[in-house]
Structures are given as C-alpha cells and as structure tokens.
Amino acid sequence: MSETSSVHSLPMRYADFPTLVDALDYAALGNTGMNFYDRRNQLVTVLDYRTLQQKAIAGARRLLSLKLKKGDRVALIAETSPGFVEAFFACQYAGLVAVPLAIPMGVGQRDSYTAKLKGLIASCNPAAIVSSEEWTPLIASATENTSAMHILSDADFNALPEPEIALPAPSPDDIAYLQYTSGSTRFPRGVIITQRAAMANLNAISRDGIKLRAGDRCVSWLPFYHDMGLVGFLLT
Numbered sequence: 001m002s003e004t005s006s007v008h009s010l011p012m013r014y015a016d017f018p019t020l021v022d023a024l025d026y027a028a029l030g031n032t033g034m035n036f037y038d039r040r041n042q043l044v045t046v047l048d049y050r051t052l053q054q055k056a057i058a059g060a061r062r063l064l065s066l067k068l069k070k071g072d073r074v075a076l077i078a079e080t081s082p083g084f085v086e087a088f089f090a091c092q093y094a095g096l097v098a099v100p101l102a103i104p105m106g107v108g109q110r111d112s113y114t115a116k117l118k119g120l121i122a123s124c125n126p127a128a129i130v131s132s133e134e135w136t137p138l139i140a141s142a143t144e145n146t147s148a149m150h151i152l153s154d155a156d157f158n159a160l161p162e163p164e165i166a167l168p169a170p171s172p173d174d175i176a177y178l179q180y181t182s183g184s185t186r187f188p189r190g191v192i193i194t195q196r197a198a199m200a201n202l203n204a205i206s207r208d209g210i211k212l213r214a215g216d217r218c219v220s221w222l223p224f225y226h227d228m229g230l231v232g233f234l235l236t
Contacts, residue, residue, distance in 0.1 A: 004033040012214045015202035019170040019195040020092045028053035045082045059090025062160035068127050070095035077131035078225035083154045087130045095168035098177040099124045100225040117142040172196040205236045
C-alpha cells in the first residue's frame with residue numbers, strides 16, 4: 001500500500017464548482033486522494049478520489065433503495081474514517097442531507113452522550129442513521145420510542161442492494177448538509193449549509209485563506225464533525 005500522489009494530474013481549481021458532487025467528479029479524473037493513518041502512524045487506508053466517487057455513487061443507490069426521498073436527512077456518526085467520507089458523499093449524490101454527529105469524547109460518557117444524541121436525533125429527525133458497529137448500541141438507546149427510521153452499521157449499509165436508478169441532478173440551492181454548533185453555551189443548533197454556501201466557503205478557504213498550491217499536502221487529526229475538520233480540511 002502506498003500513499004496517493006502529491007503531483008496533480010489536473011489543473012488546480014479553487015472550489016469553483018456549483019456543488020460538492022461536481023467537485024468530486026472533477027477530482028476523480030485525477031490521481032490524488034486521502035490517506036488514513038492509525039495511532040501508530042501506520043498507513044491503513046488509501047482512498048483516491050476516483051475510488052471515493054465510485055463508492056459514493058454505489059452508496060447513494062443503496063440509500064435510495066430504502067425509499068428515501070430528496071431532502072431527507074441522514075445522520076452520520078462522524079468518526080475520522082473512510083466510512084464516514086464515503087457515506088457523506090453518498091448523501092450528496094443521492095440528494096440527501098448529511099448530518100454529521102459527534103462521537104463520545106471519553107470513557108464514562110455513555111449516559112450523557114446517549115441523552116445528547118437523543119436530543120440531536122429529535123432535532124434533525126433523520127430518515128436513517130449510519131455509524132460503525134461500535135456505536136449502534138448507543139444509537140439504539142437514543143432512538144427508543146421514536147418514529148421509525150433506518151439504523152445501519154457500516155456493514156448493514158454496505159450490504160444494501162444497489163438498484164440501477166438514475167441519481168438526482170444536484171442544484172447549488174440544494175441543502176448539502178446540516179452542521180451542529182458545538183453546544184458550549186446551549187444545546188447544539190443545526191445550521192443549514194447549501195451547496196452554494198459550501199462551495200463559496202471552500203473557495204475562500206483554499207484560495208484566500210490557506211492559499212493552496214499544487215503539490216501541497218495537508219495533515220489533520222481534527223474530527224469530521226468539527227467545522228475545521230470537515231470543511232477546513234476534508235472538503236477543502
């Protein structure tokens with residue numbers, strides 16, 4: 001296994017795309033991508049953008065096999081993992097609204113996390129929840145006595161059928177994702193991020209903020225439910 005290339009085979013573009021789908025479609029034409037390391041600094045997963053595009057399209061069809069409709073929300077327990085990235089972009093291709101939610105921050109927080117998760121789920125009212133197997137018991141506890149929704153581990157998600165259906169064309173005015181505030185002074189609030197707003201933010205960050213150049217490599221350990229981890233790093 002070797003890292004993705006730092007040498008771009010495509011002209012550098014500063015997020016001048018209508019939607020996140022268009023951005024990934026462009027990146028998939030090249031040879032770059034993401035590399036995931038474990039705590040021992042060992043490379044464990046290489047996810048080039050072409051593979052991400054293919055997995056996202058397959059994931060979009062799997063989500064739509066659940067009879068979800070455009071604009072439905074899908075909660076994603078936001079581990080810093082390839083699975084989250086694939087599910088997030090699957091939502092983009094399916095016309096669904098991704099809702100990244102935090103994972104527990106430490107040992108002994110099961111009850112407080114379950115209570116917070118219950119409030120977040122009530123707030124965003126997702127049609128489906130996707131997480132790794134590790135968190136499904138907590139999700140089950142948080143969703144007791146709630147309206148029917150699909151609760152899927154990564155394995156469940158990957159086992160869904162992939163019907164050959166046309167995916168909806170994305171629009172800049174579609175909602176791309178719902179991002180919750182940190183909740184440091186009050187219960188977290190969901191902020192609606194449209195495709196247009198997301199791309200404007202990414203353009204400003206990449207061009208005027210960090211001034212990305214061809215050949216730059218970026219390293220991050222920030223969680224994907226954090227604005228800087230999701231927007232400032234992953235999407236940029």
